[in-house]
Amino acid sequence: MPKLPLTTFIAWRYLRTKRKITFVSIISLISLIGVTIGVSALIIVLSIFNGFNGLVTKILVEFDPHIRIEKKLNLSEDDLSQIERAISDIHYIKGYAAFVINKAMLISDRNNRVLYIKGIEPDKAHLVSGLPDKIVLGNFDLSENGGLPKIILGLTIADRLNALVGDTVTLISPSFSTMFGLVQPNVKKFVVSGIFESNNKDYDGYYAFISIGSAQELFDMVKKINGVEIRLYDINQSENVKRMIQSKLGDNFQVKTWYDLHRDLYSVMQIERWTAYVILSLIIFVATFNILGSLTMSVIEKTRDIGILKAMGAKNSDIIRIFMFEGVIIGLIGTGIGSLIGFIVCYIQEKYHVFPLDPTIYIVPSLPVEMKLTDFIAVGLAAIFLCSFASYYPARRAASIVPSEAVRWE
Structure with a gap:
């Protein structure tokens, strides 16, 4: 078994061997418990935030494209050709499709409501959207052959x-046409062919889908589109592909990723995450104050030992390492136990769903969690750093003790 360095050995003995329980040892134990609770709480809360973030992203990206290309004004056929040339050699792209979107009033026999009406290419819908897989009633059918054109409504x-x-x-479209000298809004009848449920209240309650041809006719946008939607094989390549497309198209076009489309939502979630991180870090911060106090009293208690060590030739740097190692050891043990507790709690929740949610209010049956290695590393390093920082002052104070005065005082 390899031998420990002398300074580490002494630090470990100071922490481990106590002939009797003292006030200093009690504070050290409280410090260890504080670090453990802080680390485990941080890991659990960050994992919950990861779970909700992943859930929100999954719901949004199932319907939204990974990348959307638009222009301040509507895109013409020449603009569409330019976009197709720009993305033709980007192998990350799974598919693309043009779209038209605008508000219109939908009137049924019993009620009416203003909605976002989105015109899509039916034969390409499965390449850029999850709409075909979210039909709960009827079929995904936006054909215009024979009879009235089709429309798909959200469940809400x-x-x-x-x-x-x-x-x-x-x-009823906000676009107007002139007939027999009279100006009137464009009106078009549709047959409901399907009803979808996306688990997103904005889509389910405010969106309806028709074919792009019907949308161009309804909104007086013949041979024009609002933009192009793109889906990638790997969503993590969104920013990279965005830069590639933007460099080819120039500043006249607006290229947005799925994150850009929901930046406000993700910004709020990020603020909440950092707020929780800072608040829970105060638990570890308070524990470090306990370490500061316990090590300061330990220096006073071990004054004679320090004097003897320095008289035997120990350097100031050795004394500093001894007491700093005490803080590091507390940090390592607290981080290790806290990380284990956090992992066990998150694993049990992920596996057995012990903290359920009301399914009538939430779209998931239990609290979602997603553990990430980076969270364990970041929390662990932060805890160890704070413990080391708290032990620096007592260590410097111990190193400043004069051997002759320490022995004489004792």
Whole structure:
């Protein structure tokens, strides 16, 4: 078994061997417990934030594209051709599709409501959106062949309008046309072919989908589109692909990633995460004050020992290391036990869902957790650093003791 360095050995003996329980040892134990609680609480809370963040991202990205290309004004056919040339050699791209979006009033036999009407390319919908997989009633059908064109409604809006699959609804566009010298809004009838549920109240309650051809006709945008949506094989390449496309298209086009489309939401979530991190870090911070106090009293208690060590040839740096190692040892043990407790709690929640949520309010049955190695590393390093920092002052004080005075005083 390899031998410990002398300074580490003495520090460990000071912490481990106590002939009797003293006030100093009690404070050291409290410090260890404080670091343990702080580390475990931080890991658990950060894992919960990771779980909610992953859940929100999954829900949003299932419907939203990974990248969206727009322009201040509508895109023409030439603009679309330019975009297609720019993305043709980017192998990260799984698929792309044009879209048209605008507000319109949807009128049924029983109610009416203003919605976002999005025109999509039906044959490319599965490449850029999860809409085809979210149909809960009816079918994904936006064909215009024979009879009236089709429309797909969100579950919430269908419920509010009392609209069922097969019902006929009317869309009134804010665009106007002139007929027989009269100016009137564009009006078009649709048949409800499907109802989707995305678990996102914004989509389920405020969006409806029609074919891009019907949308161009309804909003008077023939041969024009609002933008192009792109889905990648790997969502983590979004920023990289964004830079590649932006460099090819120039500043006339706006290229946004899925994160840019929901920046406000993610900013709030990030603020909440950092707030929780700072507040819970105060637990570790308070524990470090206990370390400062316990080591300061330990220096007073061990004054004679310090004097003897220095008389035997110990350097100031050796004395500093002895007492700093005490703080580091407390930090390491507290971090190790706290990390283990945090891991066990998160694993049990992830495996057995011991903390349930009300399914009538939340879209998940239990508190979501997602453990990340980076959180364990960051929390552990922060705890060890704070413990080391707290032990520096007592260590410097111990090194300043004069051997002759220490022995004479004792």
